[in-house]
Amino acid sequence: MSFKPRILIAEDESGIADTLQYVLKSDGFTPIWCATAEEAIAQFAQEPPALAILDIGLPDLNGFELFKRLQALNQSMGGPEVPMVFLTARSDEIDRVVGLELGADDYIAKPFSPRELVARVRTILRRSARNAPGSPGTAPVPNHGVPHQIGARAPHAAPQPPAMPFSLDIERMQIRYYGRLLELSRYEYGLLKLLVQRPGRVFTRDELLELVWDDSSDSFDRTVDAHIKTLRAKLKAVAPDVEPIRTLRGTGYALNEELPSKA
Numbered sequence: 001m002s003f004k005p006r007i008l009i010a011e012d013e014s015g016i017a018d019t020l021q022y023v024l025k026s027d028g029f030t031p032i033w034c035a036t037a038e039e040a041i042a043q044f045a046q047e048p049p050a051l052a053i054l055d056i057g058l059p060d061l062n063g064f065e066l067f068k069r070l071q072a073l074n075q076s077m078g079g080p081e082v083p084m085v086f087l088t089a090r091s092d093e094i095d096r097v098v099g100l101e102l103g104a105d106d107y108i109a110k111p112f113s114p115r116e117l118v119a120r121v122r123t124i125l126r127r128s129a130r131n132a133p134g135s136p137g138t139a140p141v142p143n144h145g146v147p148h149q150i151g152a153r154a155p156h157a158a159p160q161p162p163a164m165p166f167s168l169d170i171e172r173m174q175i176r177y178y179g180r181l182l183e184l185s186r187y188e189y190g191l192l193k194l195l196v197q198r199p200g201r202v203f204t205r206d207e208l209l210e211l212v213w214d215d216s217s218d219s220f221d222r223t224v225d226a227h228i229k230t231l232r233a234k235l236k237a238v239a240p241d242v243e244p245i246r247t248l249r250g251t252g253y254a255l256n257e258e259l260p261s262k263a
Contacts, residue, residue: 013055167179178263199254
């Protein structure tokens with residue numbers, strides 16, 4: 001009998017919850033729906049899931065507060081860290097920023113693409129599995145109905161990720177790369193910080209504009225491309241043979257997850 005990772009869903013809108021349950025169940029997961037934060041905490045305490053999807057606007061508790069309580073519960077239980085994802089309204093930029101700053105693994109904007117949602121869940125679970133091999137929440141992720149390129153590698157073939165060469169100092173708004181302090185503009189810092197905090201996570205140009213720029217409506221895709229170009233030049237000056245930022249043609253950018261520990 002194949003293992004089906006449990007996905008905790010904290011969402012009070014039944015229509016959205018039904019969609020989430022359907023797409024996750026269809027792809028080999030076991031969705032656990034909770035309409036309130038209180039239910040979610042009880043389910044989490046009973047058996048921590050492989051991943052939790054949290055709506056920000058729950059009726060009894062703010063999704064951010066639920067996130068903090070589940071994190072504290074997770075730590076008190078002593079098990080592997082449970083990755084968490086926020087569900088946000090597409091227009092609520094501040095929610096996305098706060099969610100990522102709190103330490104959430106990702107956010108999914110409503111209305112969402114079911115296929116994209118499943119792909120993101122898989123990516124997060126695989127990343128979690130690489131970071132904590134052999135733990136209960138990191139069993140192989142099922143690969144039903146998803147293209148080969150986002151299918152999981154065999155567990156025995158997954159190498160331990162090398163230490164990331166980036167060092168973030170949030171208070172000083174500084175980033176070191178292979179030990180060298182980078183001289184970054186405000187927006188270069190914002191872009192690189194976002195990428196470094198979520199290695200492998202693909203950010204579209206629109207997402208980068210909304211999360212990094214003060215007024216994304218006054219900026220364009222080429223603004224992101226121009227800043228990425230100057231950012232790459234500064235990184236290449238430190239490590240000429242390393243390509244830390246990946247371009248996904250027609251989509252956006254991501255930080256390479258497999259960077260050498262030494263330049």
